[in-house]
Amino acid sequence: MAIVTVGDVARKNAQTLQGAGRDVGGTIFRIAVAGTLYVSLLIIGVLIFDVLFDGWDQLSTRLGGFLSGTLRSRSIDDKLGVHQGLYGSFWIAAFVAIIAFPTGIAAAIYLEEYANQNRTTRFIELAIRNLSGVPSVVYGLLGLFLFVEKNTILGFIGLGWLVDLTGGPTPISAGLTLAILVLPIVIITSQEAIRAVPSGLKEGAYGVGATKSEMIRTQVLPYAAPGILTGTLLSMSRAIGEAAPLILIGAISGGLTANPSFVDVTALQDRFTALPILIVTWVSQRGRDEGFATAAAAAIVVLLVVVLLLNMTAILLRNRFEKKRG
Amino acid sequence: MTVTHMPHSDAELGSLSGSPRRLRREAIIKQVLFGAAIFSVVVSFLIVYALLSEAWIFMRDIDWSTTWGQIGWFPRRGIYDVPTLLVATFWVTIVAMVVATPLGLGAAVYLAEYARPGVRKILKPILEILAGIPSVVLGFFALLWIAPNVVANLGGEGGRGSILAAGIGVGILTIPLIASISEDAMKAVPDALREASAGMGARKVTTVLRVVLPAAISGLAAAMIVAVSRAMGETMVVFMAGGAADAAIFTSSPYDGSLTMTAAMASLASGTDNVVGEGLTFQSLFFVGLLLFLITLALNMLANFFVRRIREQY
Numbered sequence: 001m002a003i004v005t006v007g008d009v010a011r012k013n014a015q016t017l018q019g020a021g022r023d024v025g026g027t028i029f030r031i032a033v034a035g036t037l038y039v040s041l042l043i044i045g046v047l048i049f050d051v052l053f054d055g056w057d058q059l060s061t062r063l064g065g066f067l068s069g070t071l072r073s074r075s076i077d078d079k080l081g082v083h084q085g086l087y088g089s090f091w092i093a094a095f096v097a098i099i100a101f102p103t104g105i106a107a108a109i110y111l112e113e114y115a116n117q118n119r120t121t122r123f124i125e126l127a128i129r130n131l132s133g134v135p136s137v138v139y140g141l142l143g144l145f146l147f148v149e150k151n152t153i154l155g156f157i158g159l160g161w162l163v164d165l166t167g168g169p170t171p172i173s174a175g176l177t178l179a180i181l182v183l184p185i186v187i188i189t190s191q192e193a194i195r196a197v198p199s200g201l202k203e204g205a206y207g208v209g210a211t212k213s214e215m216i217r218t219q220v221l222p223y224a225a226p227g228i229l230t231g232t233l234l235s236m237s238r239a240i241g242e243a244a245p246l247i248l249i250g251a252i253s254g255g256l257t258a259n260p261s262f263v264d265v266t267a268l269q270d271r272f273t274a275l276p277i278l279i280v281t282w283v284s285q286r287g288r289d290e291g292f293a294t295a296a297a298a299a300i301v302v303l304l305v306v307v308l309l310l311n312m313t314a315i316l317l318r319n320r321f322e323k324k325r326g
Numbered sequence: 327m328t329v330t331h332m333p334h335s336d337a338e339l340g341s342l343s344g345s346p347r348r349l350r351r352e353a354i355i356k357q358v359l360f361g362a363a364i365f366s367v368v369v370s371f372l373i374v375y376a377l378l379s380e381a382w383i384f385m386r387d388i389d390w391s392t393t394w395g396q397i398g399w400f401p402r403r404g405i406y407d408v409p410t411l412l413v414a415t416f417w418v419t420i421v422a423m424v425v426a427t428p429l430g431l432g433a434a435v436y437l438a439e440y441a442r443p444g445v446r447k448i449l450k451p452i453l454e455i456l457a458g459i460p461s462v463v464l465g466f467f468a469l470l471w472i473a474p475n476v477v478a479n480l481g482g483e484g485g486r487g488s489i490l491a492a493g494i495g496v497g498i499l500t501i502p503l504i505a506s507i508s509e510d511a512m513k514a515v516p517d518a519l520r521e522a523s524a525g526m527g528a529r530k531v532t533t534v535l536r537v538v539l540p541a542a543i544s545g546l547a548a549a550m551i552v553a554v555s556r557a558m559g560e561t562m563v564v565f566m567a568g569g570a571a572d573a574a575i576f577t578s579s580p581y582d583g584s585l586t587m588t589a590a591m592a593s594l595a596s597g598t599d600n601v602v603g604e605g606l607t608f609q610s611l612f613f614v615g616l617l618l619f620l621i622t623l624a625l626n627m628l629a630n631f632f633v634r635r636i637r638e639q640y
Contacts, residue, residue: 026531030440036432037449040501044456047467047498054470106362114356115363124363127370133552133626134619135559137588138373140595141615145376153375180369187366211348213355234458241460244561244588248595248611276462276562280596283466283566293470300463311458315451 075291095175104186140248189231421493430504511545
């Protein structure tokens with residue numbers, strides 16, 4: 001007779017405790033949900049492969065010429081390229097950095113460090129939340145109303161001076177409009193970063209006699225800096241990829257001849273185009289000239305490189321600091 | 327023994343609170359920061375004012391019979407058939423949600439409940455990076471890849487854009503949005519619920535479907551609503567791949583080309599370099615914008631209501 005050990009009994013009991021048979025339904029479910037994620041990633045893979053494949057003719061043979069070229073009436077033109085679009089997108093990014101970043105961070109500091117929980121604060125928070133959900137095309141209408149058309153508000157606040165400043169449908173108007181568009185993103189992400197600052201740091205600063213603003217400058221901002229930077233990079237990438245508001249305020253979709261260099265600030269008051277607008281333009285022109293589809297795909301690759309690099313930096317930065325502070 | 331309080335004079339308190347110059351600087355800084363915060367309220371007011379003031383002119387001067395039951399949306403000929411835009415918007419939203427809901431929700435369930443930490447650490451950032459793909463890129467993809475390769479196999483025409491192609495493109499764009507909000511909602515469900523369910527002998531799949539998903543239902547509802555709002559407000563995909571240029575004939579079939587509210591606005595503004603045309607075309611832009619603004623605002627407020635509910639629960 002075999003000796004029955006304690007281990008055998010335990011194993012036998014464990015077997016009876018397991019459910020009947022294999023968990024077929026559960027396995028199918030797990031594979032199904034994993035499948036949805038991989039399908040989503042596959043779609044993006046196909047997308048990136050498709051634009052690379054379509055744009056390869058331009059990118060492989062004349063990348064330099066494509067980056068320095070301009071809008072042309074024929075796709076086989078040797079001077080066809082995206083430089084005018086890069087100029088517009090560069091200055092849009094500059095305006096977002098100069099206007100939306102400081103304003104957004106300042107608003108976040110106020111809301112997290114200064115504001116009392118009263119009706120005004122709740123109203124401001126509500127306004128920011130709602131602004132973050134307004135479709136981008138509506139911001140285009142706002143830009144059209146404020147910066148391109150001369151309007152008067154409530155019958156007495158004239159806005160003509162704004163239009164004189166922007167010069168109408170120009171990179172300045174585009175930059176201001178997109179700065180307003182990304183402002184809620186900057187505020188919300190900065191608020192989250194500031195909220196995560198340990199109160200011990202703040203109390204320490206007060207303990208050695210710092211005023212509130214000194215405490216914020218020496219403790220809150222340095223600690224929250226990576227989080228704030230993540231938010232600003234994401235909002236910058238959003239602004240560069242945005243096309244709808246630019247169409248509304250009158251970005252040029254053809255026949256732009258001037259090709260200013262990046263530092264040429266006088267061109268800021270001229271008509272303009274931007275990288276996403278070039279893509280739309282060339283896609284619409286491909287019926288007449290099939291080669292413009294290639295140009296559009298090549299411009300998409302340029303846009304994706306800029307936008308995805310910004311996003312990737314932002315997300316890696318955030319994950320790194322999250323891990324460090326655990 | 328009596329406790330003797332330290333007598334402190336006003337002078338001593340004054341010196342403790344810092345120099346007047348320092349205090350004045352603090353007050354100024356606070357005012358400047360407040361100004362930055364209140365700017366968002368000013369922007370909100372300006373948006374509403376701009377939309378209302380121009381849309382009001384449209385609503386006052388328009389012959390309302392041209393806005394309903396007409397052949398289609400022909401703004402440059404003075405025909406503003408609103409149902410054309412609403413039906414197209416409805417179809418794009420439906421198609422987008424049919425594409426994005428299973429994919430986004432499934433991805434969220436996998437990331438939140440099944441993926442091992444190592445896998446999650448790689449896949450989640452990739453999905454987040456994808457959330458940043460500009461909509462013009464999806465517009466290109468919808469028109470030149472989805473239409474010939476997907477729509478053509480679903481019984482549509484592959485050589486041009488259609489509401490179906492645009493809807494699929496918008497759906498792809500909203501997958502990361504649904505995935506990220508839903509995942510947050512599931513992560514907010516306390517582990518105690520999962521452990522209790524496992525302790526009762528429930529299988530993993532039962533725990534997920536019967537315990538975690540019902541507990542996260544508010545957040546999932548919010549994710550759906552935000553996605554609907556985003557799909558309705560998406561402009562470039564529909565403008566590029568929707569299969570209509572300046573005008574659209576009324577259609578109730580997603581296989582046709584048409585204009586959504588957003589695409590109608592973009593095409594009005596881009597037809598020529600300036601917004602010009604017959605009588606009220608400029609104002610019609612703001613009228614459609616106001617409609618879109620009100621619908622998305624209502625949806626977003628509803629979503630906020632659901633988000634607040636999960637916060638209260640856990």
